[in-house]
């Protein structure tokens with residue numbers, strides 16, 4: 001039952017497998033705030049609009065943020081003045097860099113765009129070359145996801161189907177297509193090696209409930225949605241053999257920033273002797289930072305905790321702590337999979353052996 005992976009550049013592809021579309025004069029983003037109730041596409045024609053969409057989480061997930069920002073830079077060139085185009089694109093890059101702080105894919109993509117910008121001789125040249133680069137970033141991310149799924153399955157070396165547990169949303173919605181951790185889940189399903197995937201609902205923004213469950217149900221992949229607090233009880237049952245998550249930033253020593261709750265899950269996995277795998281493209285690895293404590297962790301508005309869907313579930317005046325990522329130390333991770341290869345026990349070598 002091998003499933004053909006849709007091309008995200010094929011406009012006729014079904015929307016469940018595509019979350020970012022490049023139209024040439026605009027980028028279209030499937031508005032993730034409105035899922036699963038509504039499949040609503042935003043059409044954005046400028047960098048400021050892309051920055052706002054990232055900030056407001058209309059698009060989210062580390063690779064998808066980087067890809068969208070790259071298209072934002074391309075749009076800035078299109079909309080720029082003939083004389084001041086270089087300054088205008090520089091300003092757009094600075095605005096995009098302020099959108100969210102933790103996922104390094106944003107800064108990685110902007111750096112790539114900036115180095116192409118430096119080589120451009122005219123606005124016309126910049127319009128063409130920046131669009132080409134953004135498309136390349138998008139395509140490379142999809143290719144990386146497919147390669148990581150192959151590498152992960154080889155490393156898991158399963159001889160029979162198993163159950164896995166995942167956190168947040170790391171699927172087609174969070175990436176250039178297919179997914180990182182969820183790409184591995186998809187590939188397990190394609191190879192008939194998946195019994196079921198437990199999806200943490202992922203409080204407070206509910207990426208697991210609203211997005212992961214939506215993607216998997218659409219694709220007919222057996223998914224069980226659970227409250228985050230149920231993860232320990234699920235691992236205690238002994239059915240789950242792997243916890244598989246994505247990442248927003250991986251430091252040189254192999255520490256991993258990912259959606260809040262990931263660290264607790266890694267502690268639970270170690271306690272229950274369940275393997276813990278992180279799947280992320282090399283664009284998520286930040287070799288300039290030595291350890292996880294160096295990573296800037298985003299804190300978002302307290303309303304995300306006090307309310308669900310705009311309805312108050314806590315006193316309006318209660319104090320709230322809302323960090324949206326945490327850091328899992330390398331010593332709790334069994335495997336980090338990138339498209340460039342696999343790091344076993346990252347505590348021992350960090351990311352140095354793979355990415356130098």
Ligand SMILES: CSC[C@@H](O)[C@@H](O)C(=O)COP(=O)(O)O
Pocket residue numbers: 060061062063103167168169170171174175179180181207245246247248258259260324
């Ligand atoms: C392939 S996505 C990996 C991570 O970006 C994902 O797990 C995550 O933490 C997303 O956070 P979000 O706040 O939804 O952008």
